[in-house]
Amino acid sequence: MTWRLPPRWVRRVVLAPGIVVVAVLLVPTSLLLVIFLLGALAWLVPGRLRVPRMLWMASFYILWDAAVILAAFGLWLASGFGLLVHRPGFLHAHYRLADRMLTVLFWQVRWTLRLDIDVVDADLGVVLTGTPVVVASRHAGPGDSFILVHALLSWFDREPRIVLKDTLQWDPAIDILLNRLPAQFVTPRASRRDGAAGGSDAVGRLAEDLGPRDALLIFPEGGNVTPRRRLARIEALRSAGRHRLAADAEQMQHVMAPHSGGILSALDEAPQAGVVFVAHTGLDRLVTVADIWRELPMDKRIVMKGWSVPPDEVPRERAAQEEWLFASWLRIDEWISDNEVPAAAPARVPPVAPDAPVVHTTPDAPVVRAAPDASGDVPPT
Template identity: 50%
Template sequence: MWLSLPIWVIGTAALSPVVSGRLRPLRFAWVVFVYVTCEALLLVVMFGLWLASGFGWRLRTPYFQGIHYDLVQGTMWVFFLEARRVLRLRIETEGPTPAAHPGRPILVCCRHAGPGDSFVLIHTLMAWYDREPRVVLKNTLSWDPAIDVLLNRVPARFITPNPEAGVDLERQIGELATGLDADDAFVIFPEGGNFTPRRRQRAIDRLRQLGMERMAQRAEQMIHVLAPRPGGFLAALDAAPDADVVLVAHTGLDHMMTVADVWRELPMDKRIVMRWWQVPRAEIPAGREERIDWLFAWWERIDEWIAENRPAELPTGRS
């Protein structure tokens, strides 16, 4: 790609006058170049670390895991710095500071909507909270070579949202959340996937099929989020009894649901707002049903926050 850079610059610059948006093809191509360059360099550096660890023998030790977390933080810093400059993207964070969780691990529950929101979340956790994240994420992200190699060297778990029979996701999530340190953050997306109106309706229908009519009615009142799937979150709570809970809402990218949406919105010139809430462990109910009700209540609060803060011209989540 770098050898052919002059061709890309000439081609995208020639397309820019006939495509809406200021230099959209050129700016988009540059962000892709930066991402692929970061990915290629990461793979080379991680190959060197594999050799240095004794052909992978010591990769899982705290020393080498710390190096990999530093790689993630540095790479994201470079990529987000350039992406924000080129795409004129602003990320604003509201909520508790890192001092709100001194010496305690945290369980981070985030809504899932829009392209790259998980990257923004992890970048914020590492840069603002100074945490080492343990992430539960969809197995489709393992198609990315650098993500696949990296997250198989640090505590993380690729899962299938609708697994085959016999796959115990709650057990896997509980194992990942076990033994959290004071500088750890366990990250989970209880909705199980990016928000779309169709997925929202499927989540409501699923609750009704399970005979949970009251929860289905509550889910129908939430316009901007999917009904949360509590199993993984409850497993993490049980596995990390000392952890506080942090809930995260964001808006600004949630209306971009397809590749066509992303292209249409570039150059982005967007403002992403992230809202964080801290809940001390002592305030979380002990019983399973009470915890499910607590999680739904928080998701209703997140839905209200999104309604108040998302750009007024965007459509709602009703299908």
């Protein structure tokens, strides 16, 4: 069951102040001290200790959310009570706020949940140039959108434009911050009001005027992979007479057929953009709350891989674009099969081979390695 998203005025007048009030009440209580001590114990002592970890992270997230809300309120005041909030200077200030707050959040996640993020076989060509990019990632588990936004902001000095589900606006910090930045909250077709713009149109508008530092982040699968969704996508392709794409989708074991409308609309509006496809493992089994509870403490290594495609290698004819997108998704699926992290694997970073040079690293970023057998870009088909 999905709760209906309340109107914006309810989210601003009730939800956002409510988070701040809860945070203010939480700080002076003895409960916070107990949670802090239990959190420190959970970090020092091996083992699950699920309850202290969950209590600490929940308390920290409430405080983090409240800090974002208060900082955003300060920017709203400074912008003339919102009159100038969408001007370039304040837009950049909001990106800086997002960067700093995500850095704090991931520091805490790594500390409490023992979570490592490792980027390997990095084909960073397009990302490290002054070319606008469209980043298309698989969607698996909680937090992958946070990880990618953090990576674009902190590691690659990009200003991301992101496509997200509208239900994420239940979180006041996300609601306030991303509604001031270039972002699109997409409503599922079944819940969409009559006459409302579809997801593809919204993504196309978001891709307009992509600049050299911009990166549009999209998850073409539209949600976590489930057997029901995977089979429904295959059947929909087959019913539409797209048997070749359906056959490709049937070969995908870890991902499901991507929705092509959004990413292809973005490429239509931003032909100057390169494309980066992103695969990752480590969060695949975390779909439900029960999954997260079972896996705590995470003690996980999230492994990420990217393939970049320069603008002049992106196909422009629609049928060729769809085949190219599905071929890229098959490549992601194959990489996941080869790099899937075992359920019981501890979070650790393997030694780097002598001939695997470090391509990119910062004090806050994971090590990014280029393996000697790294393959090239996905060729257009």
